[in-house]
Amino acid sequence: MTNSSTMPEFSPAFTWGVATSAYQIEGAAATDGRGPSIWDTFTHTPGTIIDGSTGDVACDHYHRYAEDVGIIAGLGLKAYRFSVSWSRVQPLGYGDWNEKGFEFYSRLLDKLEERGIAAHLTLYHWDLPQGLQDLGGWLNRDTCVRFAEYAAEIARRFGHRLASIATHNEPWCTANLGYGNAQFAPGVADTALSIQVSHHLLLSHGLALQAMRAINCPAKLGIVLNQWPAMPATDSAADIAQAEWEYARSVQWFMDPIFKGSYPQKALDRMDMSKFHVHAEDMDNIRQPLDFLGVNYYFRAFVSTDNPPKQPEGKLGFSDMGWEVYPSGMTDLLLKLRAEYPTLPPIYITENGMAVADKLEDGKVHDEQRIKYLQLHFQAMHDAIAAGVDVQAYFYWSLLDNFEWNSGYAKRFGLVYLDYATQQRTLKDSAYWYRDFVRAQLQEQLVQTPAAA
């Protein structure tokens, strides 16, 4: 099945893994003392989720984590990226810790250790404890301090058992979808507020890094950003300028503070700064050295000033989300980052994946589109490495079909098919393809090592 001869070869040290996040898979929303998060509140508000579903049960990973770790091990993968539900370990987001919540993550780590799988933990994958939201959430500066306390507690308990800790997952989404267009929790539509939220997310990242470093956390520390190259639809001056603005307000808006200690002027010039408050010391606090940068890549931004805007041709097709398949955008983006940020740390592709309208037939899922997607993106990633970008890891999104935020359970990204009625897991063809690809990589290395020595 694997045509590994036509696939690029990666370094023996390269890390292959899969990713998930807490609210999307765990379920057990009110079990063992977990407090509600803003996603519990949001999903229980009518009209927010396309299929009216919630993450109350999701993939029931809270009870089936051992089986899920077994699947990762069976695929021959040596790395797993997951997130902690903050309100599971601290129900209100401040005050008492919940020991039962920590015990769950400790059991998960035990299983990963047994199977020799490195754990890559994300502290915040969008599920703020509702207790903190009630005090103003990410609009309240104090939330940044609470986040640093939470980060230090996780690092103190688990740091020695983790390969890496990322502070935030995709703060662009928290700010722009949570507070810009209200598609995500907490469902606020106010662009000016979303800018202030993005500043607090960055500040909380910087404070959390310092808190974890202060206790000598041995795990590698970084952040995960969703990024895209912005490409003008035509050569017109208007489209080019609009694409530059799009790139400034999305990618550089988060990268510049972290790596340069300032916001991009091009973005500031055109943003509504009426609710933007930055304290003198904030930029120094945000600009902290990183051990890695997590990049989530799904598509390019195709920027058109026409009305209605021109749409991309989609030569390689579109996913079930309607996202254009555009693998070379990953290469372009990575090269651009390398050129623009001299202090860029090693890069982990922390997410990349495709939603397909998969069908389970006779116990099988034939998802050729996803296999093609993987092949194209591995090639694109390899092109970036060949051009000098230090990419060290790749995590497919996602291990399992799961709760895809406001799309509910309608969109399937997994390598593993979920029958939500029975919780039965079925490996898709792409899972076997990924397993064989990784295995072939390792075998080729075994064969080559003696000759090269």
Ligand code: FCB
């Ligand atoms: C990313 C999210 C992840 C998942 C994928 C499809 O933006 O980080 O949780 O929803 O998109």
